[in-house]
Amino acid sequence: MAIISLCCADCLMGVYLFFIGAFDIKYCGEYNRHAQLWMESLQCQLIGCLAMLSTEVSVMLLTYMTLEKYLCIVFPFHNYRAGRKQTLCYLIFIWVLGFIIAVIPLWDKQTFGNYYGRNGVCFPLHSDEMEKPGARCYSTGIFLGLNLFAFIMIVFSYTSMFYSVQKTAKTARQSVYNKEVSIAKRFFFIVFTDAMCWTPIFILKILSLLRVEIAGTIVLWVVIFILPINSALNPILYTIxxxxxxxxxxxxxxxxxxxxxxxxxxxxxxxxxxxxxxxx
Known part of the structure; x- marks a missing residue:
């Protein structure tokens, strides 16, 4: 169930890229004439909200799956196994929270301004002097608060898991334990690709907050090519x-x-x- 939810979140990133590509073809050769109108349009707001929903739900799902494997590996005799109803409640909560995070900037224009229309790809990654304080604090809290905290938690959990694997002696439940270890290794590659994708995003966000001059094309390349890499690789990794x-x-x-x-x-x-x- 968690993997299916992660697949759906990754699919939303594909939908976002499809619409970005469609509007790129529409405005090809005369984008400068329509840039301001495009960034203030409802279409830009909606696909930006879709991209934020995809990234945040994906991050929270990976964190949830990592913590579940952490409990199974580090505490093998704890008999913790999330049931179907419990897992469904967690997944619904993650999707609702991700939806709230994505939609909040659309509710209050006075506080957030044109939150998703700061650039041509409608993703609020770069901070500048024209950005409203409320929007800057919100995006900082999401990217350097929630996402960075989730990333640190995932790294700590996998470090503890593989340390426990090395130190744990063979037990009567070795078959169950080996199954959990194999699943943990499988998810490790998914988390590793996410780490490779999110590290430059963290760095870029920190540099923008420090008022370091960053070329606009760098932000576009990061959002279009680096951010969706994990969404493209996750289905391959957890399928193969x-x-x-x-x-x-x-x-x-x-x-x-x-x-x-x-x-x-x-x-x-x-x-x-x-x-x-x-x-x-």
């Missing part, structure tokens, strides 16, 4: 590394090999009937 997918892939390969052998045998038989004088 899943044991069920690997088992089905092996079965498909074996079935294709058998079909190829049957075709070859039937072809030889048909050739033998057509040429009865030919040697077998």
């Amino acid at each position: 590394t899943a044991s069920s997918f690997q088992d089905k892939l092996k079965l498909c390969l074996k079935a294709k090999c058998k079909q190829a052998e049957l075709r070859e045998t039937s072809q030889k038989v048909s050739e033998a009937y057509q040429n009865p004088s030919a040697p077998p």
